[in-house]
Amino acid sequence: MSEYLLAARLFDGQSLREDCAVHIDNGQVSAVVPAHDIPTGSPTTTLGDGLLAPGFIDLQVNGGGGVLFNNQPDVAGLAQMLAGHRATGTTALLPTLISDTPQVHRAGAEAVLAAQAAGHAGVIGIHIEGPFFAPARRGTHRQDRIRQPDAGDIAWLASLGSQLTTVLTAAPEHLPAGAITTLSQAGVLVCAGHTNATYADISAARAEGLRGFTHLFNAMSPLTSREPGVVGAALDAGDCWAGIIADGHHVHPASIRLAARCLGGGKLCLVTDAMATVGDSKDWFELYGERIQVRDGRLVNAEGALAGSAIGMIDAVRYCHREVGLPLPECLRMAALYPATFLRREHTLGRIAPGFRADFVRLDNDLQVLDTWVAGHRQVHRKP
Structure with missing residues (x-):
């Protein structure tokens, strides 16, 4: 399929432009030209009002569309998750497995490979969050699922790195020496999360190839005067990326502003940490057999503790713009180019430029999602 999209306003991932046409050919962008350069007679769709921007890339998606990935680690579940998040502007995501049994994690990885083979272009990898955590920082991850890794775990994760984009979140202080090096060399992107590590621990992990930090500020040792902890190490690391949950509940706006200043140069990524309620009519789901409910916009367990988020990516974009002031x-x-760069996919995702996959989102003036495109295929979500 070949066509031009005529956009009154375009954000190409670097700068804002007006009256541009994006040429899509076989699911990729082949050209971005001024509107008056569209060849006469070319198939053209005029988009009218709204801002066309790169589709959002979510690095941490536990569920959506009524499905929690841990509860349904199969292709059908992934399809529901994709559908639930697409209306929030997400055109590519990493289905995320929280701490569970090896059998669940292996089933999830097989499901991702099968989904990709079946043509689900929105599934671009897998994020395995746990179970190699500091028990004191486990959050809502079940205590009896937390454990130390063995040689078989490291070998399996390394094998994944050669098959698909794989992110592992772990507590570096609970990984054996050399494990991050082994995994990084195999292509796995290792992030620190749910960790009580010291600044020295993180420095050693960075030397082994640590790639980033999972949900910055949450479930990690804080910054103090004489021990910077994981938060201080993250803010001081110029070579690592960090995901952040901008939902108004997980992180204070001032903390997001501080992180944006410290991690300038494209290292701060918006993530949702979304659960099954996103894109679903129900306001609850089950995690480890426990009911998790949306209350005042927060997903909480019976004790009132946060259990993931109830937002999509457009909610995080709006919050960072309107409340944080970015x-x-x-x-x-932060919602597209930086996550793509973290994944080492910055030459194919996260921008609207020749050679990139035709993944777009169109927003109205209130930052509501109007349409999305995944590999050139359009879906209308609401009328302008």
Whole structure:
């Protein structure tokens, strides 16, 4: 399929432009030209009002569309998750497995490979969050699922790195020496999370190839005067990326502003940490057999503790722009270009430019999602 999309306003991942046409050919962008350069007679769709921007890339998606990935680690479940998040502007995501049994994790990895083979372009890898955590920082991850890794775990994770984009979140202080090196060399992107590590622990992990930090500020040792902890190490690391949950509940706006200043140069990524309620009519789901409910916009367990989030990516973009005060272009980069760069996919995802996959989102002036495109295929979500 070949066509031009005529956009009154375009954000290409770097800058804002007006009256541009994006040429899509076989699911990829082949050209971005001024509107008056569209060849006469070419198939053209005029988009009218709204801002066309790169589709959002979510690095941490536990569920959506009524499905929690741990509860349904199969292709049908992934299809429901994709559908639940697409209306929030997400065109590519990493289905995320929280701490569970080896059998669940292996089933999830097989499901991701099968989904990709079946043509689900929105599934671009897998995120395995746990179970190698500091028990004191486990959050809502079940205590009896937390454990130390063995040689078989490291070998299996390394084998995944050669098959698909794989992110592992672990507590570095609970990984054997050399494990991060082994995994990084195998292509696994290792992030620190749910960790009580010291600054020295993180420095050693960075030397082994640590790639980033999972949900910055949450479930990690804090910054103090004489021990910077994981938070201080993350803010001080110029070579690592960090995901952050911008939902108004997990992180204070001032903390997000501070992180944006410290991690300038494209290292702060918006993530949702979304659960099954996103894109579903129900306001609850079950995690480890326990009911998790949305209350005042927060997903909480019976004790009132946070258990993931109830937002989509557009909610995080709006929050960072309106409440945190970050410029809209930067918020859009935090939702697309920076996650793509973290994944080492910055030459194919996260921008609207020749050679990139035709993944777009169109937003109205209130930052509501109007349409999305995944590999050139359009879906209309609401009328302008």
